[in-house]
Amino acid sequence: MSSTTCLITGGAGFIGSHLAHSLLEQGLKVIVVDDLSTGQAKNLASIIDHPGLEYIEGTVEDETLVADVVDRADRVYHLAAAVGVALIAKQPIQTIERNIYPTQLILNRLGKRADRGEKVPCFLASTSEVYGKNPKDVWCEEDDLVFGATTKPRWSYGVSKAIDEFLGLAFYKEHGVPVVVGRFFNVVGPRQTGAYGMVLPRFVESAIAGGPLTVHDDGEQVRCFAHVDDVIGAVVKLMETPDAAGRVYNIGSDTPVSILELAKLVVDRVNPDAEIKFQSYRDAYDDSFEDIRRRVPDLSRIREAIGYKATKDLPAIIDSVAEYAKK
Numbered sequence: 001m002s003s004t005t006c007l008i009t010g011g012a013g014f015i016g017s018h019l020a021h022s023l024l025e026q027g028l029k030v031i032v033v034d035d036l037s038t039g040q041a042k043n044l045a046s047i048i049d050h051p052g053l054e055y056i057e058g059t060v061e062d063e064t065l066v067a068d069v070v071d072r073a074d075r076v077y078h079l080a081a082a083v084g085v086a087l088i089a090k091q092p093i094q095t096i097e098r099n100i101y102p103t104q105l106i107l108n109r110l111g112k113r114a115d116r117g118e119k120v121p122c123f124l125a126s127t128s129e130v131y132g133k134n135p136k137d138v139w140c141e142e143d144d145l146v147f148g149a150t151t152k153p154r155w156s157y158g159v160s161k162a163i164d165e166f167l168g169l170a171f172y173k174e175h176g177v178p179v180v181v182g183r184f185f186n187v188v189g190p191r192q193t194g195a196y197g198m199v200l201p202r203f204v205e206s207a208i209a210g211g212p213l214t215v216h217d218d219g220e221q222v223r224c225f226a227h228v229d230d231v232i233g234a235v236v237k238l239m240e241t242p243d244a245a246g247r248v249y250n251i252g253s254d255t256p257v258s259i260l261e262l263a264k265l266v267v268d269r270v271n272p273d274a275e276i277k278f279q280s281y282r283d284a285y286d287d288s289f290e291d292i293r294r295r296v297p298d299l300s301r302i303r304e305a306i307g308y309k310a311t312k313d314l315p316a317i318i319d320s321v322a323e324y325a326k327k
Helices: 014-025 063-071 085-090 092-115 154-175 199-208 228-239 259-270 300-306 314-326
Strands: 005-009 029-034 053-057 075-078 122-127 179-184 213-216 222-224 247-251 256-258 276-279
Touching: 005 014, 014 029, 014 228, 029 063, 063 092, 075 092, 075 228, 085 092, 085 154, 092 122, 092 154, 122 154, 122 228, 154 179, 179 228, 199 213, 199 259, 199 314, 213 259, 222 259, 228 247, 228 300, 247 300, 256 259, 259 276, 259 314
Parallel strands: 005 029, 005 075, 029 053, 075 122, 122 179, 179 247, 213 276
Antiparallel strands: 222 256
């Protein structure tokens, strides 16, 4: 086993647990920190006894804990954050605090190490939500961030993650911390839950249960879905690419599909007898909710940096999610 130690915050979450599996398979040591607020210990069940894994149930809002685990890490993957549209709409205070404060603690510690000459690479997980409601058909990393009014809690998530990005890039500039920012676009796959509004697992779970599949608004919202294995591969490769530091990368798929089309695909592949129904945003959330009609990334930068290419198409992704859910 390598002596390289990787810290994953939010490592019991959907993406974090897949990353932990991948790094352990590479022979690396892994420290997972998760407070299980949205992550689940069962996501780590198959590796919990692995000799290379150290699992700490705790919060990265704990400055003492952060100092300990960051000081022991050779690489840091900061994935801990508020998760899901449903949670964000209901708990905006928690969203803002959970997204910004731990990032500052981690970067402060990495900055101190960098000042001593210890340049520890850090992957900072961000989101396509930072683009807000930019009207462009395809978003690239240098595009403007366009947010709605502060009276719409939805935008608190994107704004707080944008602050994380500003912090990460500032620590790269002022302290030389090798920070890589990755903006995730609808990452899906086994172990993802629909409990916080994630649309694909929600559709699959509904179809398995006999339906109906609930589509919000008119279903013409456009999204792109990437399998978690492809995304994890990109994250690992970016961290192994020194020239990636100090830059922002879209990570995901660039194949667009409407939410209604997605629902129909799930019905076709999981349960042809399931029905589809429509629900207004008001009934699903509240009057203050505002959605993004189209979210499609330009992947030119990540292709040029690491030769990134998604390997799993949407039907294969749906099948993998359904297979896991049925178990």
